[in-house]
Amino acid sequence: MQPITFITSNANKLTEVNAILPRSVSITHRALDIPEIQGSLEEIAIDKCRRAADIVNGPVLVEDSALAFHAMNGLPGPYIKYFFEALGNTGLNRLLDGFDDRTADAVCTFAYSTGPGTQPVIFQGRITGKIVSPRGQPNFGWEPIFEYEGTTLAEMENDVKNKLSHRYRALFKFQEWMSTNATAL
Numbered sequence: 001m002q003p004i005t006f007i008t009s010n011a012n013k014l015t016e017v018n019a020i021l022p023r024s025v026s027i028t029h030r031a032l033d034i035p036e037i038q039g040s041l042e043e044i045a046i047d048k049c050r051r052a053a054d055i056v057n058g059p060v061l062v063e064d065s066a067l068a069f070h071a072m073n074g075l076p077g078p079y080i081k082y083f084f085e086a087l088g089n090t091g092l093n094r095l096l097d098g099f100d101d102r103t104a105d106a107v108c109t110f111a112y113s114t115g116p117g118t119q120p121v122i123f124q125g126r127i128t129g130k131i132v133s134p135r136g137q138p139n140f141g142w143e144p145i146f147e148y149e150g151t152t153l154a155e156m157e158n159d160v161k162n163k164l165s166h167r168y169r170a171l172f173k174f175q176e177w178m179s180t181n182a183t184a185l
Contacts (some may be wrong), residue, residue, distance in 0.1 A: 004112070007052045012140045013063060019162050020171045025178060030056065041066050041078050041109045042122055049111035049120035050113045057116050059175045061174075065166070066107040067092075067142055069131065071099035075126040082140060089134040089145045102130045106146055106153070110174055121177065125169025 008014055017044055021027060022054055032055060037047045045064045051059040068074040072095070076083040083092060096102050106127050108122035111120040129148035136144045136154025143153035 002026075002059055004061050005030050005052075005112060006057045007032050007034070007056075007062045008049070008058055009033075013167075016162060016165075016167055017063075017171065019060075019158065020168050021175065025175070027061070032056075034062075036064075036078075040080075044078050045109045045111035045122060046120045049113045053075075053118065054116045055071075059112070061110055061112050063167075063170075064109045064111075065141075066105075066109070066147065068105040068107060069096060070103045070105070071096055071101040078119060084142055089138065089142060092142060092143050093131055093133055096131050102132070103128060104131050104146065106148070106166040108170040110170045112174060112177075118142040123170045123173040123177065125166040125171070126174065127164070127166045127169070128151070 002025040006029045017137040048062045066078045067080040110123045132142035132147045
Protein backbone atom coordinates (compact mmCIF):
# COMPACT_ATOMS: atom_id res chain seq x y z
CA MET A 1 0.00 0.00 0.00
CA GLN A 2 1.17 3.50 -0.86
CA PRO A 3 2.18 5.63 2.17
CA ILE A 4 -0.51 7.93 3.55
CA THR A 5 0.40 11.61 3.63
CA PHE A 6 -0.70 13.19 6.91
CA ILE A 7 -1.38 16.86 6.23
CA THR A 8 -0.18 18.99 9.14
CA SER A 9 2.20 21.78 9.99
CA ASN A 10 1.78 21.03 13.70
CA ALA A 11 4.78 19.04 14.95
CA ASN A 12 2.88 17.99 18.11
CA LYS A 13 0.06 16.44 16.08
CA LEU A 14 2.56 14.61 13.89
CA THR A 15 4.34 13.25 16.97
CA GLU A 16 1.08 12.03 18.48
CA VAL A 17 -0.14 10.40 15.26
CA ASN A 18 3.18 8.57 14.87
CA ALA A 19 3.04 7.46 18.52
CA ILE A 20 -0.55 6.21 18.28
CA LEU A 21 -0.63 4.50 14.88
CA PRO A 22 1.07 1.12 14.54
CA ARG A 23 4.24 0.92 12.47
CA SER A 24 2.30 -1.12 9.90
CA VAL A 25 0.56 2.10 8.77
CA SER A 26 3.08 3.96 6.63
CA ILE A 27 2.74 7.70 7.28
CA THR A 28 4.60 10.56 5.67
CA HIS A 29 3.68 14.16 6.29
CA ARG A 30 3.39 17.40 4.43
CA ALA A 31 2.51 20.90 5.55
CA LEU A 32 -0.11 22.45 3.29
CA ASP A 33 -1.95 25.70 3.84
CA ILE A 34 -5.47 24.64 2.91
CA PRO A 35 -8.17 27.27 3.52
CA GLU A 36 -10.90 26.02 5.85
CA ILE A 37 -14.54 26.44 4.99
CA GLN A 38 -17.06 27.35 7.66
CA GLY A 39 -19.28 24.48 8.64
CA SER A 40 -19.54 21.46 10.88
CA LEU A 41 -16.48 19.48 11.95
CA GLU A 42 -17.32 16.83 9.41
CA GLU A 43 -17.83 19.30 6.55
CA ILE A 44 -14.54 21.03 7.31
CA ALA A 45 -12.59 17.75 7.49
CA ILE A 46 -14.14 16.38 4.28
CA ASP A 47 -13.42 19.58 2.35
CA LYS A 48 -9.80 19.72 3.60
CA CYS A 49 -9.34 16.05 2.73
CA ARG A 50 -10.65 16.45 -0.83
CA ARG A 51 -8.41 19.47 -1.45
CA ALA A 52 -5.37 17.73 0.05
CA ALA A 53 -5.96 14.56 -2.03
CA ASP A 54 -6.03 16.69 -5.19
CA ILE A 55 -2.77 18.44 -4.26
CA VAL A 56 -0.92 15.30 -3.11
CA ASN A 57 -2.44 13.11 -5.84
CA GLY A 58 -2.58 10.16 -3.48
CA PRO A 59 -3.81 8.91 -0.10
CA VAL A 60 -4.15 11.59 2.56
CA LEU A 61 -5.17 11.91 6.18
CA VAL A 62 -6.26 15.27 7.57
CA GLU A 63 -7.26 16.21 11.10
CA ASP A 64 -9.39 18.90 12.66
CA SER A 65 -9.80 19.41 16.39
CA ALA A 66 -12.59 21.15 18.24
CA LEU A 67 -13.39 22.23 21.76
CA ALA A 68 -17.13 22.45 22.38
CA PHE A 69 -18.34 24.22 25.54
CA HIS A 70 -21.69 22.76 26.63
CA ALA A 71 -22.82 26.08 28.15
CA MET A 72 -22.24 27.82 24.80
CA ASN A 73 -24.09 25.26 22.66
CA GLY A 74 -20.89 23.81 21.25
CA LEU A 75 -18.89 26.99 20.67
CA PRO A 76 -16.08 27.59 19.92
CA GLY A 77 -16.22 24.15 18.30
CA PRO A 78 -14.24 23.87 15.06
CA TYR A 79 -13.23 27.53 15.39
CA ILE A 80 -11.18 26.91 18.54
CA LYS A 81 -7.94 27.77 16.74
CA TYR A 82 -9.14 31.33 16.16
CA PHE A 83 -10.59 31.71 19.67
CA PHE A 84 -7.30 30.41 21.12
CA GLU A 85 -5.22 32.81 19.01
CA ALA A 86 -7.37 35.76 20.16
CA LEU A 87 -7.88 34.83 23.83
CA GLY A 88 -5.27 32.29 24.90
CA ASN A 89 -6.03 29.70 27.56
CA THR A 90 -6.83 32.21 30.30
CA GLY A 91 -9.33 34.02 28.07
CA LEU A 92 -10.96 30.77 26.97
CA ASN A 93 -11.37 29.77 30.60
CA ARG A 94 -12.91 33.17 31.42
CA LEU A 95 -15.51 32.77 28.67
CA LEU A 96 -17.33 30.39 31.00
CA ASP A 97 -17.15 32.58 34.12
CA GLY A 98 -20.83 33.52 33.83
CA PHE A 99 -21.99 29.91 33.49
CA ASP A 100 -22.54 27.12 36.00
CA ASP A 101 -21.73 24.47 33.39
CA ARG A 102 -18.00 24.23 32.64
CA THR A 103 -18.16 20.90 30.79
CA ALA A 104 -16.79 20.61 27.28
CA ASP A 105 -16.12 18.03 24.61
CA ALA A 106 -12.70 17.66 23.06
CA VAL A 107 -13.34 16.35 19.56
CA CYS A 108 -10.89 15.10 16.97
CA THR A 109 -12.04 14.45 13.42
CA PHE A 110 -9.82 12.66 10.91
CA ALA A 111 -10.74 12.36 7.25
CA TYR A 112 -9.03 9.84 4.98
CA SER A 113 -9.08 9.66 1.20
CA THR A 114 -7.36 7.17 -1.09
CA GLY A 115 -6.79 9.96 -3.60
CA PRO A 116 -8.40 12.52 -5.90
CA GLY A 117 -12.06 12.00 -6.63
CA THR A 118 -12.72 9.52 -3.83
CA GLN A 119 -15.16 10.17 -1.01
CA PRO A 120 -13.32 10.85 2.27
CA VAL A 121 -14.13 8.63 5.24
CA ILE A 122 -14.58 10.27 8.66
CA PHE A 123 -13.24 8.99 12.01
CA GLN A 124 -14.17 10.94 15.11
CA GLY A 125 -13.08 10.68 18.72
CA ARG A 126 -14.60 12.57 21.63
CA ILE A 127 -13.98 12.91 25.34
CA THR A 128 -15.95 14.98 27.83
CA GLY A 129 -14.18 16.96 30.51
CA LYS A 130 -14.33 20.38 32.08
CA ILE A 131 -12.70 23.73 31.49
CA VAL A 132 -10.35 24.82 34.31
CA SER A 133 -7.65 27.40 34.97
CA PRO A 134 -4.53 26.55 32.92
CA ARG A 135 -2.36 23.77 34.36
CA GLY A 136 0.57 21.97 32.79
CA GLN A 137 2.92 22.83 29.97
CA PRO A 138 1.33 25.07 27.32
CA ASN A 139 2.90 23.12 24.45
CA PHE A 140 -0.28 22.13 22.65
CA GLY A 141 -3.00 24.76 22.31
CA TRP A 142 -5.89 24.51 24.74
CA GLU A 143 -4.79 21.30 26.49
CA PRO A 144 -3.83 23.17 29.73
CA ILE A 145 -7.49 24.13 30.32
CA PHE A 146 -9.15 20.81 29.41
CA GLU A 147 -9.39 18.55 32.46
CA TYR A 148 -10.21 14.90 31.88
CA GLU A 149 -10.51 12.48 34.80
CA GLY A 150 -8.92 15.00 37.21
CA THR A 151 -5.91 15.93 35.07
CA THR A 152 -5.53 18.39 32.22
CA LEU A 153 -4.35 16.96 28.92
CA ALA A 154 -1.25 19.16 29.29
CA GLU A 155 -0.39 17.55 32.65
CA MET A 156 -0.61 13.99 31.32
CA GLU A 157 2.40 11.97 30.30
CA ASN A 158 2.34 11.43 26.54
CA ASP A 159 2.02 7.64 26.80
CA VAL A 160 -1.05 8.04 29.05
CA LYS A 161 -2.68 10.74 26.91
CA ASN A 162 -2.04 8.76 23.73
CA LYS A 163 -4.16 5.89 25.10
CA LEU A 164 -7.26 7.89 26.03
CA SER A 165 -7.39 11.22 24.19
CA HIS A 166 -9.88 12.36 21.58
CA ARG A 167 -7.10 11.97 18.98
CA TYR A 168 -6.41 8.39 20.13
CA ARG A 169 -10.10 7.48 19.91
CA ALA A 170 -10.38 8.81 16.36
CA LEU A 171 -7.16 7.08 15.25
CA PHE A 172 -8.31 3.82 16.86
CA LYS A 173 -11.41 3.94 14.63
CA PHE A 174 -9.19 4.68 11.63
CA GLN A 175 -6.97 1.67 12.46
CA GLU A 176 -10.01 -0.60 12.76
CA TRP A 177 -11.34 0.63 9.42
CA MET A 178 -7.93 0.18 7.76
CA SER A 179 -7.62 -3.41 9.01
CA THR A 180 -11.11 -4.22 7.73
CA ASN A 181 -10.70 -2.46 4.38
CA ALA A 182 -7.01 -3.08 3.62
CA THR A 183 -7.73 -5.48 0.77
CA ALA A 184 -10.01 -2.93 -0.94
CA LEU A 185 -7.39 -0.15 -0.89
